[in-house]
Each structure stands twice: as C-alpha cells, then as structure tokens.
Amino acid sequence: MPELPEVETIRRELDREVVGKRIKSVEASGERTLRRHKSPKEFVAKLEGAKISGVERRGKYLVFKLDTGDLLVCHLGMSGQLRKEQAKDPVADHTHVVITFTQGGQLRFLDPRTFGEMFVTTPDELGEAVPELADLGFDPVETPLSWTAFGEMLIKRQTKLKALLMDQKFMAGLGNIYSDEILFAAGLRYDRPANSLSTQEIRRLYRSVVETLHDAVKYRGSTLADQGYVDLYGKTGDYAEHHKVYARDGLACRRCRTPIQKVRFNSRTTYYCPQCQV
DNA sequence: ACGCCCGCCTGTAAGC
C-alpha cells in the first residue's frame, strides 16, 4: 500500500517532527522487523544518543541521516506505519520499535504483517551490503528524467508496461495502485510491450507518471477501504477519491462510461478501462 | 532477460 506518494507524505511530516531531535532511548521488540541485525540490541545501540539530521526518500525507502554518520533505513512493506505519539499514549498492537526523543515525544513503528523493516547502516554499505537500495532506479519525483531519456531506457526493455512500471530497478516508487492509475492517465493498456510505444505514447506515459504522482502527493496519498495507510498523525490520505480505475471494477469509467475491468496480471489485481486504454 | 509463481505475514471478508 505505501507507494511513493504515501512515503513522501510521511517523509515531509518527519522533516517537521523528528529532524533536529536526539534519540534518548529505543525499545525494539520486533525480531523480524530488525532481521538485518544480529539482535535488536545491536540496532538499539547504534541509535541511542544519535541526533536525526535529515530524512530522505529513495523510492519507497525512508533514509534518516544521523549525526553519528550512520543511516537509519525504513521500508514500510505492506502494512508498516510510522506514528508520532506521546509516551503516555496507548501502544497499539504490532508495535515493533519505539524511539523516544530527549525533547519528548516518540516515533513508533508498527507493522502487523512484518513485511516492513528497519535497520541501521553506513553510507558506504548502502552501495554494497544493501543491494536493494543500491540498485534502485531513478526516482520520478526526486530526480525526474527528461522524457527522451526515459524513452531511451523504456524502448530497450522486452517486457509489458505494467511490469516495467513496477520494476524498482527501472524506476523507484511505483506499486500496484499508481501503476494502474498512471496507465489509465496515459491511455495505455497494462499489457502493451514496452518497446511497442510510439514517441507520442512515451511522452504521454512519462507525463502521466510525473503528474499522477505529484497529484497524489498533493492529496497526501491513498487510503483504501482497509485503512492500511495513515500518515504520521494517524490521518488518512485523500487521493483514493480521485482514483480513476483502482478498485473501481464494474463502475463506469469517469471518461467514457464503459465499465472498468478487473483482471489478474502477474498475479496482481489490475484495473483498466477497455475503451480508453489501448 | 523475461514471465510466472511461491514464500513471507496477518486481518478481513466472502463462502459454505
């Protein structure tokens, strides 16, 4: 669920809420959340006493810069949430990490399905020990390309459009929801071979990538019916109201009134308009 | 290189 717009929304809030704060203590009970460490103790030891000097985003990863020189990396997976709370607030189920600041207040990580993770590493190791981050493709919001450069990369690939959009090594940050929304905005089917696009289609696709993501960030991301995504304050995002195809199967297309179709593609649910997307 | 599927997890909801 958390894709680029949701992670960017949280990053902006973290920028306000935790940058400049010093970590007083850390409670880390989640072994699976901290699976890259030998033990939660090791994770805690690297954090206590450190000050957070900045928060960046790379695709769906959050990277906290520490004044020790280390980096705290967080991926929310499917069900991870970061929440700003007070020490007196009740601790929700599935809370795996609690960071308490010297200035008061806590940052908590909860994650029912434990696909998410947190770990501390060094800038050097990001390029070696952490291939997932080192191999990430460009970030279309943070470091956009020209559409011509995008087209040169795209035309070389022998794969279908949706698989390519979701490939984090090609472009970082898209998941199932935004891939479908972007393909609708571009008027392209999920199963079009990437190397079959005309120059005009490439330009339209890239414009749709950038515009859809910016729009979604403006509305603070998509909270679906399951409420799986909320921001740092527990607030839902408003972008789902603006979805054109995602979870709208059987409903009339907002552009042409044809019913939106739901299919399985690469064992993922895919929504599209059979009239508007070619 | 690509398509396809599994495993990792839990909460929710549909189906019998």
Next chain:
DNA sequence: TGCTTACAGGCGGGCG
C-alpha cells in the same frame, strides 16, 4: 453461527 478459504500487494528468489 463458525469454520475454511481467498485476498490484499511489498519484495526476493527460484525456475523454465
């Protein structure tokens, strides 16, 4: 009502 099954989609990995 209560049990079982399917689904949700993040990612790595394995296989053809």
